[in-house]
Amino acid sequence: MSRLPDEAIAILAGAIAALAWLSYRRSAKTRYNLLRELFERTAAVAGFEPEAVLVVQPQTGAEAAFAAQIHRAPRSWHVVLVGPAWLAAMKSAAWRRPVSGMDILPFGKGALKERAYLAIRRGRRFELVHELLPYMERLGSSWPEVGVESPSTAADAALDRLLQ
Amino acid sequence: MNWEYEAAWLCDYALAVVFAASACGKAQAMTDLRMEISAYGLVPSRLEPTAAWTVLAMEWALAAAFAAGGTLEGFKEPAAIVVLLGMTGLSWRRRRAGNEIKGAGGADSCGCFGANHPLSRRPLLRNAIFIAVAAAGWIVERPAPSGTGFAAFALAVASAVWLLDARKLQKESGEWRAGDEQVTG
Numbered sequence: 001m002s003r004l005p006d007e008a009i010a011i012l013a014g015a016i017a018a019l020a021w022l023s024y025r026r027s028a029k030t031r032y033n034l035l036r037e038l039f040e041r042t043a044a045v046a047g048f049e050p051e052a053v054l055v056v057q058p059q060t061g062a063e064a065a066f067a068a069q070i071h072r073a074p075r076s077w078h079v080v081l082v083g084p085a086w087l088a089a090m091k092s093a094a095w096r097r098p099v100s101g102m103d104i105l106p107f108g109k110g111a112l113k114e115r116a117y118l119a120i121r122r123g124r125r126f127e128l129v130h131e132l133l134p135y136m137e138r139l140g141s142s143w144p145e146v147g148v149e150s151p152s153t154a155a156d157a158a159l160d161r162l163l164q
Numbered sequence: 165m166n167w168e169y170e171a172a173w174l175c176d177y178a179l180a181v182v183f184a185a186s187a188c189g190k191a192q193a194m195t196d197l198r199m200e201i202s203a204y205g206l207v208p209s210r211l212e213p214t215a216a217w218t219v220l221a222m223e224w225a226l227a228a229a230f231a232a233g234g235t236l237e238g239f240k241e242p243a244a245i246v247v248l249l250g251m252t253g254l255s256w257r258r259r260r261a262g263n264e265i266k267g268a269g270g271a272d273s274c275g276c277f278g279a280n281h282p283l284s285r286r287p288l289l290r291n292a293i294f295i296a297v298a299a300a301g302w303i304v305e306r307p308a309p310s311g312t313g314f315a316a317f318a319l320a321v322a323s324a325v326w327l328l329d330a331r332k333l334q335k336e337s338g339e340w341r342a343g344d345e346q347v348t349g
Binding site: 006007009010012013014016017019020021023024026027028030031034107108109110111112113115117120127128129130131133134135138 | 323
């Protein structure tokens, strides 16, 4: 069997690369839309536009150190517990902040529903932080840039409503 | 083409994909990278951003060197082995410290390629395989590619990186298991 000329191989590689890029763009758009939907839903529930959404799993032994830091999260964040509404209400009282249940999540299944992470909105894009414990320990330092202060008066008002 | 050449191209291809995918994943999650560096506790906090950018630049440079085919022979392979050994040592150290479960990758994976990446699983075994591939690539020789051959090779590397990233995104949004439950939104 004769070998394909280099030009034909390059054209074939280009066609495959175009398909791979389209597949990547499609998946990126789907995830972007889901995260945007998450922020829209949390804004509707919390009554303010959150800077970041902290998605936490129901507490397990391994995550205890991280869970102990949640009460320190800035009020401009919204916390979503991947669990039923009654458990979210219990955690809301324990952490002294509004907590939504899993019904707010737009994800059917997938790692964004099964893992703990912080979704930060940075202009027109979203950044996910999975290294939560060191991140939470840094809150209040010169960085991370998100969550040093609680600049949102709406967030303060939402918390006041909860504590009343 | 000699089988030895083909084996050498495969080694270069695999390592180009590995370093490009790793650099892509890190570039998309710089905060996670800085946190991971912080979790290792080897660098003073004021140097963490510099360390993060250095790691990223090093991985892009290695990806470019391997994607360029028969260039920098005898230099890029040992450099890759040193980097991989360093990463393996850090993964092993963190696992021993028992705090990996708090990290980006969970108990049996790492955040080297960004969380949820298909290549993030079993970091110690995975890095051992990559080191073996780099060592094999070091031994065999190959000719420098032609212009069109180089273009095809670089496109093939990019395709693999995009497909792996698409797989990661599908895993995150639940598309990969669309048969189980409909994704809304």
